[in-house]
Structure formats: structure tokens, C-alpha cells
Amino acid sequence: xxxxxxxxxxxxVALPAHAQSVEQRIxxxxxxxxxxxxxxxxxxxxxxxxxYFDKGLWNQAAxxxxxxxxxxxxxxxxxxxxxxxxxxxxLFGPQGLAAGHLNNHMLLQAVITVxxxxxxxxxxxxxxxxxxxPGQNGVWxxxxxxxxxxxQKGVWKISKLHFYVTAETDYDAGWLKSAIPMQGxxxxxxxxxxxxxxxxxxxxxxxxxxxxxxxxxxxxxxxxPEPPDDVVGRK
Amino acid sequence: MxxxxxxxxxxxxxxxxxxxxxxxxxxxxxxxxxxxxMNQVEKLQRVYGYFVDxxxxxxLSELFxxxxxxxxxxxxxxLGKKRVLEYMQTAFxxxxxxxxxLANHMQFQPVVDIAPxxxxxxxxxxxxxxxxxxxxxPLYEDEFTKQNGVWKFSRESGPFTMYTSWxxxxxxxxxxxxxxxxxxxPDLPPTTVYLTYPAYWIVPFHYPNPVTGKPFPVEPVxxxxxxxxxxxxxxxxxxxxxxxxxxxxxxxxxx
Numbered sequence: 001x002x003x004x005x006x007x008x009x010x011x012x013v014a015l016p017a018h019a020q021s022v023e024q025r026i027x028x029x030x031x032x033x034x035x036x037x038x039x040x041x042x043x044x045x046x047x048x049x050x051x052y053f054d055k056g057l058w059n060q061a062a063x064x065x066x067x068x069x070x071x072x073x074x075x076x077x078x079x080x081x082x083x084x085x086x087x088x089x090x091l092f093g094p095q096g097l098a099a100g101h102l103n104n105h106m107l108l109q110a111v112i113t114v115x116x117x118x119x120x121x122x123x124x125x126x127x128x129x130x131x132x133x134p135g136q137n138g139v140w141x142x143x144x145x146x147x148x149x150x151x152q153k154g155v156w157k158i159s160k161l162h163f164y165v166t167a168e169t170d171y172d173a174g175w176l177k178s179a180i181p182m183q184g185x186x187x188x189x190x191x192x193x194x195x196x197x198x199x200x201x202x203x204x205x206x207x208x209x210x211x212x213x214x215x216x217x218x219x220x221x222x223x224x225p226e227p228p229d230d231v232v233g234r235k
Numbered sequence: 236m237x238x239x240x241x242x243x244x245x246x247x248x249x250x251x252x253x254x255x256x257x258x259x260x261x262x263x264x265x266x267x268x269x270x271x272x273m274n275q276v277e278k279l280q281r282v283y284g285y286f287v288d289x290x291x292x293x294x295l296s297e298l299f300x301x302x303x304x305x306x307x308x309x310x311x312x313x314l315g316k317k318r319v320l321e322y323m324q325t326a327f328x329x330x331x332x333x334x335x336x337l338a339n340h341m342q343f344q345p346v347v348d349i350a351p352x353x354x355x356x357x358x359x360x361x362x363x364x365x366x367x368x369x370x371x372x373p374l375y376e377d378e379f380t381k382q383n384g385v386w387k388f389s390r391e392s393g394p395f396t397m398y399t400s401w402x403x404x405x406x407x408x409x410x411x412x413x414x415x416x417x418x419x420x421p422d423l424p425p426t427t428v429y430l431t432y433p434a435y436w437i438v439p440f441h442y443p444n445p446v447t448g449k450p451f452p453v454e455p456v457x458x459x460x461x462x463x464x465x466x467x468x469x470x471x472x473x474x475x476x477x478x479x480x481x482x483x484x485x486x487x488x489x490x
Contacts, residue, residue: 017264022256029260032267039274108343109281124285126341128365142339142365144285166288167337174401175337175367205332207289215275215282216387217297224291227331 031118038114041156042121042149049158050107053089056097062086066150066157074143074165074182074201077191087189100134105163107145113212120159121149122211127163138171139180144208167202179203204229265353273347275386276356276379283388284342284362289332296320300380300387307373307393308412309428311421318422319391325419339365340373348442354381355389357441361396369400374438397432408432 017025045064052061062085065071071085072078079088093101109126129141148160170178182201185191199206206229210221228235279298286295296319299305305313305322313322324330327338345360356379364371378390398409410430414421429436443450 017260018257022260025260025264029263029267032271036267036270036274109284109341111278111281111285126284126339128341128363140365142337142341144288166339174369176401202337203335205289205334205336207291207332210285212282214294214297215279216385221291221294224294225331227334229334 034118035114035116038118038121038151038156039112042112042114042123043110045149045156045158046107046110046123046125046145046147049161050105053092054097054104056089056093056095056101056103058086058089058095061089064158065161066152066159069158070160070162072160072162072191072196074163075184075195075198076182077185077195078193080192084192088186088191091186091189100132102130102132102138104128104130106130111212119151121151121156123147123149124208124211129168131168132171137173139168140171141168141180142166146208146211148211162196162208164197164199164206164208165201166206169202175202198232199234200229200232204231268353269349272349272353272356272381272386276347276349276358277345279379279386279388280345280358280360280375280377281342283391284340287340288338290327290330290338292320292323292327292330295323298388299391300382300389303387303389303391305391306421306426307391308395309414309425310412310416311414311425312423314422321419326417335367337365337367341365346442355379356381356386359438359441362393364398369398370403371398372396376438376441378441392426392438394427394429394436394438395431396435399432404432410434 020028049061049064052058052064062082065082065085068081069085070078070080071088073088076088076091079085092103097103106128107125108128110123111125112121112123114121123145125145125147127141127143127145129139129143131139131141143163143165146162146164147158149156150159151157165182167175168180168182169175170180179202185194197206205227207224207226210224213220226234283295283298286292286298296316299316299319301316302314303316303319305319313319340362341364342360342362345358347356347358349356358375358377358379360375360377362371362373362375364373373393373395376392376394377388378392379386380389381387395411397404400407408431414424427436440450
């Protein structure tokens with residue numbers, strides 16, 4: 001039904017409003033409202049993921065993923081499917097936030113692009129991170145999410161979550177004195193695939209590829225060159 | 236567009252049954268377009284932030300209209316898209332992130348408004364800066380223009396609220412930047428001279444109070460390091476920087 005409407009809507013968009021029949025206009029406007037609602041649903045979905053992840057609600061967080069969905073955090077590798085994702089999250093602490101832990105992953109600055117068929121979407125998010133564990137110094141972190149979503153039977157789910165760590169530092173020391181490297185793949189709960197991209201966190205620099213086109217020029221942003229990195233071996 | 240607007244207003248004022256389907260659809264189109272425009276303008280501000288984070292100066296400048304203006308901190312006004320690019324590449328280096336440099340400008344808290352004619356928009360929003368230099372809080376009162384169906388920045392105005400080292404605002408703070416603090420020089424002096432924390436300046440709001448519906452004057456507009464009317468405050472308005480061109484690093488107020 002939705003597909004048929006979209007076809008009508010696509011046809012209608014090409015015509016000026018007053019050259020269209022009332023039915024064509026209603027179909028076109030319904031499609032535009034659908035896309036607005038989809039964007040809001042995705043914003044809510046990702047924000048909800050954040051609230052679950054903060055508090056160690058791994059079972060709830062993992063349930064937001066589509067079957068075959070992927071989870072990739074820093075250089076830990078790729079976990080595929082809800083069961084493996086939930087296990088990967090145990091590397092951040094036990095189910096239910098442990099005493100004295102802080103696992104805040106604040107999500108902001110969403111740039112959400114819903115596909116015109118309303119069945120998939122992509123989004124870039126800014127991730128601010130505040131961590132602590134008993135007996136350890138607090139940690140400030142920051143990174144970028146490049147995520148993908150899929151709509152199945154009317155419900156939006158996460159099909160890909162990829163958090164690129166930009167930097168992590170000791171809360172008291174700051175960037176000039178402390179740069180915490182990312183963790184690699186776990187030996188305890190190994191990932192299904194190695195990291196999709198190899199890069200370093202601060203002091204290294206890396207540009208998580210942009211999923212969206214330039215909003216003014218319409219040009220792709222995929223040809224922006226990555227900065228060289230002697231350690232990683234990127235020229 | 237004006238005619239459409241008038242039609243929409245007439246439509247709103249009349250009983251629904253008196254409207255033709257075309258009129259109702261025109262009104263609906265206008266409301267949907269406004270929602271889409273709000274999203275697009277919010278997106279521009281966020282995309283700007285991501286470009287700042289990783290130094291995509293060329294792509295950042297392409298978010299601006301040809302005759303747009305840019306004013307950040309106390310640096311002064313830069314006129315035109317080309318000057319926006321020159322500002323970024325001269326002040327912050329060539330395109331791309333630099334090893335050992337972190338300059339995250341995280342964008343949030345937008346208040347978006349679209350003009351009734353759908354051709355101009357405004358955003359009040361803010362960034363939280365997490366950088367190797369420390370912490371910062373710019374505020375934005377930005378204006379956007381829709382040209383040939385595409386939204387662009389027509390004015391970026393990013394006055395600073397507070398900048399401090401990693402030690403934090405309880406320890407030290409930068410009063411503001413100024414036109415010759417770093418290259419390139421601006422085309423015009425700052426539109427307002429003000430000091431940042433521990434002084435403050437209330438950036439005028441582009442929108443009225445959303446509950447009363449009334450705009451309100453923020454008077455007197457100025458910089459305060461002490462309560463208005465006190466000798467300390469009078470003096471603070473005359474003290475911009477030291478004779479050697481540097482600005483004093485102010486101590487925060489103590490109880």
C-alpha cells in the first residue's frame with residue numbers, strides 16, 4: 001500500500017501543485033508527512049538506545065536491533081545479531097549498571113536521512129561520553145556515530161550501529177596530558193568480524209565517512225581524503 | 236507566495252466546510268513545508284558542526300550564501316562566502332583534521348523559526364566545545380535564506396559565552412577574542428563589543444517569548460563584570476584589553 005502511494009507521490013511531485021488532482025496532492029502530502037514521522041521515530045529509537053546503554057540495560061538495547069543488525073564500537077570489531085550484540089555489551093559491564101559505574105553516552109546533533117521509499121535510513125550523531133568505575137579516574141570521551149536503520153512491518157530498528165571514538169581522556173588530566181587508546185577486539189567475547197575501518201583515536205585523527213550529501217551543493221562527501229597516519233600506515 | 240499565505244489565512248479564519256479542497260490542501264502544503272524547512276535548517280546547523288570538528292573548511296564555506304556574513308566571538312565581521320573560507324583556512328589551517336588537535340563543536344538546543352513567507356529562517360542554538368585548549372560555549376543566532384529551494388546560511392553569528400582551559404571556569408577564563416588576535420583581519424569591526432564569562436552579554440533573541448507571544452527588550456545590552464550601576468561595572472565597560480594588546484584573563488567572581 002505504502003509503495004503504491006509512494007509511486008503516486010513521486011509522480012505528483014513532478015507536477016506543480018495546482019496541476020494535480022486532489023487525490024494526487026493528498027498522496028504527495030501523505031508521503032511527506034510519512035517521511036517526517038519516520039525521522040522522528042528514528043530520533044526516538046536512537047535516543048532510547050542511548051538511555052538503555054547508559055544504564056547497562058543490554059537486553060533492551062540489543063532488542064532494538066534488526067535481525068542481522070551490527071554493532072561496532074571503536075576498534076572492538078563487528079558483532080552481528082541481537083545475541084552477539086548483547087554479549088558484546090557485557091564488555092562494558094554487567095547487565096544493569098554496576099555500583100560506582102558511570103556509562104553515559106549522550107547522543108546529540110542528529111543528521112537523519114530517510115530513504116524516499118521510507119524503508120531505510122541513515123544518521124550521523126555526535127556522542128559525548130562520561131565514564132567511571134570504582135577506584136579509577138573518570139573519563140571524558142567523544143565520538144561520532146554513523147548508523148543505519150530499517151523499517152520492518154512498520155517498526156524502525158537499528159540495522160547498523162557504528163561508534164567511531166574520536167578521543168578519550170582522563171577527566172582530571174585533560175587532552176594535553178592523557179590520551180587513552182581504544183580497546184581492540186576482545187579475547188573473551190570475540191567479534192564476528194574485525195573492525196571495518198582501522199584508525200586511531202586522539203592524538204590520531206580520522207574522519208568517519210559522511211553518509212549524507214552536502215545539503216547545499218548536493219555533492220557527495222565520500223571523496224573527502226582521510227588524513228595521513230604514520231602509525232596506522234595510512235598515506 | 237504572499238497570495239498563498241493570504242489564502243491560507245483566509246482558510247484558517249473560515250469554517251472548514253466553507254473551504255474548497257484546494258484551499259485546504261494549500262494550507263496543508265504550507266504547514267508541511269514549514270516542518271520540512273525547520274528540519275532542514277536544523278540539519279544545516281548540525282552539518283556545520285561536523286565540518287568544524289574535522290576541518291572541512293571548503294565544504295563548510297559551501298553551506299553559506301554568496302553574500303553571507305560570519306562573526307565569531309569578538310573577531311569582527313567577515314563578508315561573503317569566500318571570506319568565510321579564508322577565515323577558516325587562515326585561522327585554523329588547511330582542510331582536514333590535524334594530528335594532536337581536537338576541536339569538537341557539539342551542536343544542540345536549537346530554537347528554529349521560519350518566516351511567514353518561507354524564505355528566511357533563524358536558529359538560536361549552542362555548541363559545547365571540547366578541545367585541546369579546554370572548554371568553550373559559543374551561542375548562535377544564525378539566519379538562513381532559501382534560494383531556489385535550497386536553504387543556506389545567510390548570517391552566522393557566534394558570540395561566546397565562556398571559554399576556559401581544561402582546569403575549568405572556576406580557575407580561569409578568556410574574556411573574548413578581538414579583531415587582531417589572529418589572522419585574517421575582519422572586513423568590519425565587531426557588531427557588538429562585549430566580554431565573556433565572568434562578564435556576560437545577553438544575545439538578543441530572534442523570537443518572542445513563546446508563552447506571552449511578546450518580544451522583550453534585553454536592556455541595557457552590554458557587558459557586566461559586576462552588578463549594573465556599580466563603579467566596578469562602569470569601569471569594566473572601558474577595559475577591553477591591556478596595553479600590549481593582550482586581554483586580561485579574568486578571575487571568576489568569588490562569594
